[in-house]
Amino acid sequence: MMRPGAKQYAVSRPLYSEESFAEEHQKVYRQRKSMLDHVKQYFTCDAKRAKNAALSLLPIIGWLRIYQVKEWLVGDIVSGVSTGLVAVLQGLAYCLLASLPPWYGLFSAFFPVVAYFFLGTSRHISVGPFPVLSLMIGSVVTRLVPEDGPVANITGFEGLSMDDQRVLVASSVTFLAGIMQLAMGVLQVGFVVMYLSDNLVSGFTTAAAIHILVSQLKFVLGLQVPGFSGPLAIIYTLESIFTQITSSNVCDIVIALIIMVVVFIVKELNDRFKSKLPVPIPIEVIMTVIACGVSYAFDFRTRYGIDVVGYIPSGYEPPIAPNVEIFQATAMDAFPMAIVGFAVAFSVAKVYSVKHDYTIDGNQELIAFGVSNIFGASFRSFAASTALSRSAVQESTGGKTQIAGLLSAVIVMIVTLAIGFLLDPLPKSVLGAVVVINLKGMLMQVREVPYLWRRDKHDCMIWLVTCVGAILLGLDIGLAVGLGVELISVVLRVQFPRCSVLANFMGTDIYKDRKDYINVIEPEGVKIFRIPSPIFFANIDFFKRKLVEAVGFSPLRVLRKRNKALRMIRKMLKKGDLQWSPKGYLNTSFGSIDEKEYDSNLEELDLPTDFKDLPVRIDWNAELPANIIVPRVDLHSLILDFAAVSFLDISALKELKTILKELIRVEVQIYIVACDQYILEKLHHCCFFDDEVQPSIFFLTLHDAMLHIMEKHPQSAERKSNYDKISTSFTVHNPEGNFWRNDRKGSDPECKL
């Protein structure tokens, strides 16, 4: 058994139950904060806290103070200009997703950026339109103001053109989402985005990419497709596209294809020669300018009948008040928007904050996006988050702070105020092509599926359910379904763990699953049951069943049989059919006994067996008088290994107590080992203990309990091996460190150790 030269593990210490350990080692009294203390602390205010709060509310103060003009400014300017050009293009393009006139996209790339400049904690993300959010806005907009069919019944729509109605809807829902974000930030519940796991977000954005792809088909093909919303909208859209596919505009298709191929190739080159290029080639901007010029020169609009961006009014429009009726109609849409917009921006921001080693604050980010959206919505922009591709441009071209963001907003403003009219002849198919080509990254996430399937079926299911759900049911419902499945999957994992019966490695304090090893031993009359997860309402029944399986009998049933047997014996003693002699019971009558007579008062059968007014305790495993048969119980001790039980709820606690009581009543001694201190405290607090279930059943480690049992039941030391059923005799490795330490007086020195 002992490896020559191997390192040795040797321990000799007193044997501890939790009680004896607590006696010997005094615990430090730690004052727990009550809920009131927390509240008090939260509202305590002093100068330092006030200053910190102000600083954390206006992060710009923090980073502007350490701004290194010499080192950072050039990078910020280059980055700001590049990002600005991309922002103009994406603003126009993503506006198509939102089913709004293109120039509102320019507003969305301006107002939120300005507000974020003051409030945001991330220095690298480019705030502005995000395709998934734009699409979600688009679905609300087309639902309330469909292209054909009656608009929703909302006071405030009267006298407005369709586009104005749509802008009102988009800005109102953005306003509402902003309020929700602001409220979440103020209430400090930014942690909820934790529930959007990587898999969920990946599945969700893949689905969004497919939605976006489908929604852009009409621009790429030059078709008129009505906006559908609600579950299965994607199917209806595809149906509509395919029924009229013969009337596609060939010119649009050709333009789109050329743009896509060129942009794709140059982007790949950008990626490959990343380290060699000072700034990635802004191929989208270049292609757009070319397309714009060509379209103008050859008058594509009238010659080929293609759909162009058209008139862009220069300058900003007056602020707009959100419409409360629209709030009511879109509350269920605004919430997922608030969550998704924030979650995406936060996850992108987190990546850059780790890379550049600064901290971002989730709750402050919520406040920043909330205010940005509220501010933006007041000026007719729609919901802002960040687009991964644009943020990548801002960071990779050397942006160091949100100064770059602000400069990009200035570029957008210049386009809005001065040169917007130049974009007039730009074909919408070009914008569509730009959107589609930017989906590559999102669509490639599909490659995760086989990887996840091999690694973890649960995680794969979450991905697939979220993705398929979001494709078919729509992004909002799909997200809810994905979240639900994800939460259930956590519960399921906790709920059905693998219980096991442990056995000992001879001569050690090591216990492992008895099914996994051959040379392990289970002392006779002792079972060690390991509970490998928290216990709560949803799995307590499962554990009870597994425990009954492990011990091999139902304690309640045995208890009832015993109590019934006692009733019979008592009655027979009374009638004189049975007499007790010191040698045992003597049957004097041999009439058959009808068990059914003793079935009354079922509740009493569940009480502890009561031997009073009987001359002697009955040994249930010996032969009983009058051929009364009671199931044999070979177990005298049961050890429950609680090492992995990280919490217990009230239902579990009640049921656990019931089953422990039943076991104790059939004279099985229970030991609970390696229990967490907090659970132990909770048990005390919740009146878990009484005359039958006592705190003395808790032991420090499994081996402590086992040694204690061996002490009490020396015959169990003659153990049997689990598999070969031969009682093995032990080699004693170490006269001092022997295994079943045996210092009872007068104990059998031949005790096979």
Added chain:
Amino acid sequence: MMRPGAKQYAVSRPLYSEESFAEEHQKVYRQRKSMLDHVKQYFTCDAKRAKNAALSLLPIIGWLRIYQVKEWLVGDIVSGVSTGLVAVLQGLAYCLLASLPPWYGLFSAFFPVVAYFFLGTSRHISVGPFPVLSLMIGSVVTRLVPEDGPVANITGFEGLSMDDQRVLVASSVTFLAGIMQLAMGVLQVGFVVMYLSDNLVSGFTTAAAIHILVSQLKFVLGLQVPGFSGPLAIIYTLESIFTQITSSNVCDIVIALIIMVVVFIVKELNDRFKSKLPVPIPIEVIMTVIACGVSYAFDFRTRYGIDVVGYIPSGYEPPIAPNVEIFQATAMDAFPMAIVGFAVAFSVAKVYSVKHDYTIDGNQELIAFGVSNIFGASFRSFAASTALSRSAVQESTGGKTQIAGLLSAVIVMIVTLAIGFLLDPLPKSVLGAVVVINLKGMLMQVREVPYLWRRDKHDCMIWLVTCVGAILLGLDIGLAVGLGVELISVVLRVQFPRCSVLANFMGTDIYKDRKDYINVIEPEGVKIFRIPSPIFFANIDFFKRKLVEAVGFSPLRVLRKRNKALRMIRKMLKKGDLQWSPKGYLNTSFGSIDEKEYDSNLEELDLPTDFKDLPVRIDWNAELPANIIVPRVDLHSLILDFAAVSFLDISALKELKTILKELIRVEVQIYIVACDQYILEKLHHCCFFDDEVQPSIFFLTLHDAMLHIMEKHPQSAERKSNYDKISTSFTVHNPEGNFWRNDRKGSDPECKL
């Protein structure tokens, strides 16, 4: 330290890492069943399986074979008659909740019972109307066929009277709920009711009781109240009642009050003298008969204008086909009905099955209720489950099997076919009073709240949210909200556990939270971090933060500083500003170094420190040349205690690997101890290991890892106590079982042990 005469814990065995343990103890190869095997096994068919399947599908065969005519029949007959009388009364009363003509309640107390007789596994529950379900039906019925206002646009409603329309709705939604139950039973997903924890059900039924109470007020007060549905319906109902409370019918109030008082008192007496009464006094039936007689004799209807049951047609009506359009309109209502109906019946059945020691089968129960509802709905009955009070009558009057149930159905049939007309003059207020008085038990569940609050805030929140949600938002939405909160509460409990840093009890293998005890020691340079819960997407960030807090530095930041320092040193060596002599580095130039120059290529800074082309490895904790400053790291070993980690998901696995790598790269040796076998297998399976993170970091127990560390870092054995910072010297308890066993060759014999 040692208690005289105390029992002793002594172990001496080889030191094991997981790898060395696996080498020495061969694991039994256990064939895991693949998903395919499970499917195959599921569809394998042989004679025995077929027989078992047939028996489990028709449980009646099982219990009829063991039916003991002599002992059981009398009980069944007495019970059947008593239950039948109660069933008639409750059928009529609960029908009011469903907003249907009263006699349809009699159908509901007949057809489902007959189907259940053949298919059910519980021998004691009384199948039939259940107030909560009836109320849920009522809300669907009044939504689709309101009293005033237009009925829903459903083909099939034409030419039907309002009552017929309502019956069609009720039977269709029942049919649909039945299909859902049947499907769940066939798919063996009966376990979903596990999620309806005791607290949830208690909160939900309390809310239902309040809804029922409010809905019965109109009968008790003799008012006409329109049916409201949807969120806040209860508020509107109360508003409507209070605006017309002055026109209440005094006669109705008096009748109802008398009935309530008498029934209440006699029920209390029944309870108190339970053991002395052979059969509880059927006071409700008696009072109803009296009220019926009085109402007829004094002609209450015309004299006091009170609302009576009215004409009850004798006999059954022809079957009815469910309406598919109603299916579509009520799918969202049928699902909670299917779940609630089954969950309540199953929980009642479980109580009796434990009491009388037989097994019930959840999935077969689902099938039984599914078929009962489908069968019943075809004959115009509405959704059946069980009422606790009626089942209590059936069991307490001696019912042994569903023969009693069948007899109760016969009683109901007799009333329907022959003597229904006698019930004609029964005032509805009597029925209302009977319903209200039966709510006592459900309403008294409110008493659980303070108990729960003291014991477990989480559980209390679930109760309150479910109850308040179900009251205000309606039963269906309330149930969904409660379920959501419950699932999140499980996730939350797993998510924010208490992490702790452990310390050792001198001379033992015991490790506890270092904050809890005074006389514990942490070996220098070693941290033991305990993770007390599963790790998954929602808490991996939390753990990372806690771990960084525990070790006291951010490994990534240190790594970057070191790599930057290396760059500088390399450059200085190249330029000749720095020279290496065997005594150390020699600075030859003292120009200031601008750290920012070395900020480029951030990704490379995260790679392992690479000492190649340097003359010597750098000791980061010594003084560095050229005043380069790198944060000092005093930690050489970190032990992660995984004893309570019951699962890991892919996100957690990825992040864990990242943080482990960062730590390894700053030369902190990681040890993971007490890791579950299945997690270890999963890590192997998911390519967790590579050149840096190796399987050899896993040790069997915390103490094994600690001994191993002491072996490698003998200077750490000169440990400092956590609090008093004095390096303690050890008493050796046991020359063989000494603690930091030291068998390296040539080791310092003075090593303070």
